[in-house]
Amino acid sequence: MVYKKRKIKVFKPKKKKESIDVVIGKLKESYEQIDPNTIEKFEDFPLSAPTLKGLKENKYFVPTEIQRESIGYSLRGEDILGAAKTGSGKTLAFLIPVLEILYCNKWNRTEGLAALIITPTRELAYQIFETLRKIGIHHDFSAGLIIGGKDLKFERKRLDQCNIMICTPGRLLQHMDENPLFDCSNMLVLVLDEADRCLDMGFQQTMNSIIENLPPERQTLLFSATQTKSVKDLIRLSLSNPHSISVHEESEHSTPSGLVQSYMVCELHDKMSLLWSFIKNHLHHKVLVFMSSCKQVKYFYEILCKLRPGTSLLALYGTMHQTKRMAVYESFSRKQRSVLFATDIAARGLDFPAVNWVVQLDCPENANEYIHRAGRTARFQKSGESLLVLLPSELAILEQLKNKKIPISEIKVNPNKLTSIQRTLEATLAKDHILKESAQRAFVSYIKSVFLMKDKSVFDVSALDTDSFASSLGLAIPPRVRFLQKWKKAKEAQKKEKDTIAQTVVENLNEKLNKSSDSEISDDEPDTNLNHQYKSSVKDSYIFHNDENSEDENDDLFTVKRKDHTIPETEDFDDEVELSTDILNKKKKKPLTKAAVAKKMIKKQIKPNQKTVFDETGEAVLDKAKTKVSQMAREYENSSDKGGIDIEQAKQMLREEDVYDKQLFREKVKAKHREEKRKAKEEAKRAEMEDTSSSDEASVDLSWLPDPDKVYGKQESGDSEDNFDSNSASESEVDDSSNIHRPPKRKLLTNKSNSKKRMKIDEDLDEPIDTGLSLMEDEELVLKMLDK
Numbered sequence: 001m002v003y004k005k006r007k008i009k010v011f012k013p014k015k016k017k018e019s020i021d022v023v024i025g026k027l028k029e030s031y032e033q034i035d036p037n038t039i040e041k042f043e044d045f046p047l048s049a050p051t052l053k054g055l056k057e058n059k060y061f062v063p064t065e066i067q068r069e070s071i072g073y074s075l076r077g078e079d080i081l082g083a084a085k086t087g088s089g090k091t092l093a094f095l096i097p098v099l100e101i102l103y104c105n106k107w108n109r110t111e112g113l114a115a116l117i118i119t120p121t122r123e124l125a126y127q128i129f130e131t132l133r134k135i136g137i138h139h140d141f142s143a144g145l146i147i148g149g150k151d152l153k154f155e156r157k158r159l160d161q162c163n164i165m166i167c168t169p170g171r172l173l174q175h176m177d178e179n180p181l182f183d184c185s186n187m188l189v190l191v192l193d194e195a196d197r198c199l200d201m202g203f204q205q206t207m208n209s210i211i212e213n214l215p216p217e218r219q220t221l222l223f224s225a226t227q228t229k230s231v232k233d234l235i236r237l238s239l240s241n242p243h244s245i246s247v248h249e250e251s252e253h254s255t256p257s258g259l260v261q262s263y264m265v266c267e268l269h270d271k272m273s274l275l276w277s278f279i280k281n282h283l284h285h286k287v288l289v290f291m292s293s294c295k296q297v298k299y300f301y302e303i304l305c306k307l308r309p310g311t312s313l314l315a316l317y318g319t320m321h322q323t324k325r326m327a328v329y330e331s332f333s334r335k336q337r338s339v340l341f342a343t344d345i346a347a348r349g350l351d352f353p354a355v356n357w358v359v360q361l362d363c364p365e366n367a368n369e370y371i372h373r374a375g376r377t378a379r380f381q382k383s384g385e386s387l388l389v390l391l392p393s394e395l396a397i398l399e400q401l402k403n404k405k406i407p408i409s410e411i412k413v414n415p416n417k418l419t420s421i422q423r424t425l426e427a428t429l430a431k432d433h434i435l436k437e438s439a440q441r442a443f444v445s446y447i448k449s450v451f452l453m454k455d456k457s458v459f460d461v462s463a464l465d466t467d468s469f470a471s472s473l474g475l476a477i478p479p480r481v482r483f484l485q486k487w488k489k490a491k492e493a494q495k496k497e498k499d500t501i502a503q504t505v506v507e508n509l510n511e512k513l514n515k516s517s518d519s520e521i522s523d524d525e526p527d528t529n530l531n532h533q534y535k536s537s538v539k540d541s542y543i544f545h546n547d548e549n550s551e552d553e554n555d556d557l558f559t560v561k562r563k564d565h566t567i568p569e570t571e572d573f574d575d576e577v578e579l580s581t582d583i584l585n586k587k588k589k590k591p592l593t594k595a596a597v598a599k600k601m602i603k604k605q606i607k608p609n610q611k612t613v614f615d616e617t618g619e620a621v622l623d624k625a626k627t628k629v630s631q632m633a634r635e636y637e638n639s640s641d642k643g644g645i646d647i648e649q650a651k652q653m654l655r656e657e658d659v660y661d662k663q664l665f666r667e668k669v670k671a672k673h674r675e676e677k678r679k680a681k682e683e684a685k686r687a688e689m690e691d692t693s694s695s696d697e698a699s700v701d702l703s704w705l706p707d708p709d710k711v712y713g714k715q716e717s718g719d720s721e722d723n724f725d726s727n728s729a730s731e732s733e734v735d736d737s738s739n740i741h742r743p744p745k746r747k748l749l750t751n752k753s754n755s756k757k758r759m760k761i762d763e764d765l766d767e768p769i770d771t772g773l774s775l776m777e778d779e780e781l782v783l784k785m786l787d788k
């Protein structure tokens with residue numbers, strides 16, 4: 001027998017999909033075992049499948065150092081103080097944990113805000129938002145970008161639907177204050193990117209108000225290339241025991257290894273030519289040029305665009321319109337070669353791809369700012385170059401850079417390669433007055449920026465050769481910088497004062513010594529007295545100068561954007577620093593409160609909500625309805641006590657006034673009725689006239705003709721006045737005594753009834769009236785009657 005081989009089908013049971021709770025449970029369990037040293041790929045982290053998929057799709061396979069070191073702690077729910085060099089991947093170091101925290105808490109769209117990411121600039125917020133969109137694409141969370149310059153109403157409506165919010169401090173606070181839909185009570189995690197900047201004095205008040213609104217029970221992640229170590233900052237954020245991760249602390253340099261850094265000493269009036277020459281020599285590069293103020297960026301951009309250097313030019317600064325800012329940001333990101341002029345809004349966090357050069361045309365505020373600016377190139381294992389342009393008076397910053405472990409070497413300008421464009425600029429400005437004004441503004445704003453810099457060891461406004469600087473910008477006449485003139489004057493006066501006081505003190509001292517030697521009395525006392533006198537006179541004169549200076553001060557140029565530019569007070573009275581503090585304080589505008597407005601109104605005796613109408617002669621017309629009549633109300637109005645309202649008194653006053661109001665109302669109603677009656681009468685008269693004239697014109701109205709029967713003795717008793725029905729003709733009124741017929745009184749009361757009546761009469765007239773006389777006699781009678 002042959003047996004056929006039979007196929008046996010084996011049914012493999014399908015692998016059961018793990019429930020989300022099991023997955024989350026497993027992930028959470030693995031958090032404790034994360035060891036940064038064993039992590040080689042992102043897959044080695046216990047991350048959710050959607051996150052891993054998002055990372056893979058965007059070609060992020062291997063974590064960077066800061067990512068490897070910090071993600072584990074963040075997943076465990078610890079507060080983090082993360083610091084790593086620029087371009088080392090700090091963004092993913094906080095975005096990955098944010099996604100995982102939401103995932104493991106099974107957060108869904110309806111649950112509102114879970115993570116708040118705060119950054120100092122709009123462009124950086126946008127960049128983080130874009131990165132989040134890419135790596136979080138397989139998650140089901142909603143993210144919102146809340147930055148200034150965008151549609152506030154739109155943001156307002158969508159705010160309650162955001163799970164992850166990326167925002168700038170100012171706009172966030174605006175929503176917190178104004179938007180009832182903003183609710184962060186369930187928030188899980190707060191991230192501050194560029195934390196030191198977010199927490200510095202420029203954002204101090206805003207951030208304090210934001211932090212006050214956040215729930216204290218939350219995880220906080222702080223990241224920056226120049227991390228804050230200030231205990232004060234940590235206390236402000238209620239961080240008790242944060243985990244500090246500073247991955248490059250031990251490294252030789254604090255800047256990326258691929259960054260070649262150099263500086264160049266250049267006179268202020270040569271800067272423009274230097275920039276022009278640099279651009280002309282790097283036409284095939286992507287260059288980012290930093291300047292210290294918006295107005296400078298604007299002018300340099302405008303004028304160099306006119307001169308057409310042969311590469312595309314762009315400008316990015318804070319006062320630009322938001323849409324334009326975004327367009328510039330995207331355009332520079334896309335471009336392979338271009339020159340972008342920017343203020344410090346582009347200094348932090350921005351990840352423009354493949355920037356070859358960063359030129360700091362104006363000296364940065366401090367070493368930290370230098371690191372951030374220079375860090376726009378040589379990002380994530382790439383190379384780049386940085387050039388710092390220093391005035392001879394600014395060389396002191398090199399010491400600070402050295403202390404921050406920044407390797408920087410000097411290079412010299414090749415004079416053969418330096419092309420002066422001063423003549424071209426002068427000619428261009430002579431033709432274009434808008435550009436000239438722009439140049440003037442740039443000039444003033446640069447001087448102002450130097451004046452306001454905190455570090456006086458680096459920034460010395462008196463060392464600036466302003467005249468030649470103005471010429472270098474193309475300005476034939478240097479603009480007047482009033483604040484500088486005043487400041488210089490005050491300084492000189494102060495110096496003089498000091499000299500004279502010192503001289504007086506010396507003279508006094510000599511005098512006393514002479515006297516004492518004469519009288520052979522040795523005394524220590526005069527010294528202290530003199531000292532006291534000296535001190536007090538110096539103090540008095542100093543105060544006097546400050547006051548004088550501040551009184552004169554009305555220059556509107558002093559607006560400090562970075563509030564940490566308050567200048568420290570020193571006891572050394574010849575320092576300009578105190579003066580500038582005073583000037584700055586003077587510029588602080590008092591906020592206009594409601595109480596202040598009310599006080600002003602009382603002082604000027606302005607009555608609110610009052611409208612006075614004047615007639616043609618200029619006399620005020622009293623509105624009866626609004627004028628108080630009762631004695632009590634008048635007294636109440638004139639009472640000098642304006643501090644609030646006495647409700648009881650006000651009620652009583654209203655009751656009193658009510659009597660007059662009612663009376664006024666009754667009078668008004670009566671007048672109205674009278675007017676209506678008058679109109680009706682006029683109407684009636686007019687109608688009567690019309691009726692008479694129309695009947696005269698058309699056929700003769702014979703309705704008033706007496707009933708011949710009555711006239712001729714067949715009278716019936718009856719006094720009906722207006723009965724005009726078919727029988728009524730016989731009932732018209734007749735003067736008995738004279739036998740003269742008069743038409744009925746109310747015959748023409750209304751047109752309508754009149755026309756009806758006339759129709760009836762017409763009908764009656766159609767029937768021949770039998771007078772019992774011959775036709776001739778009838779006619780005679782009629783004529784007689786008509787005659788009468």
Ligand SMILES: Nc1ncnc2c1ncn2[C@@H]1O[C@H](COP(=O)(O)OP(=O)(O)OP(=O)(O)O)[C@@H](O)[C@H]1O
Nearest residue numbers: 060062063064086087088089090091225349351380
């Ligand atoms: N794991 C990674 N693998 C590959 N590329 C990465 C990785 N992490 C980050 N990058 C890339 O490195 C670049 C710099 O990253 P990121 O902007 O996060 O740096 P940063 O440390 O925040 O810099 P900065 O201090 O200037 O803000 C980005 O282009 C980013 O895409």
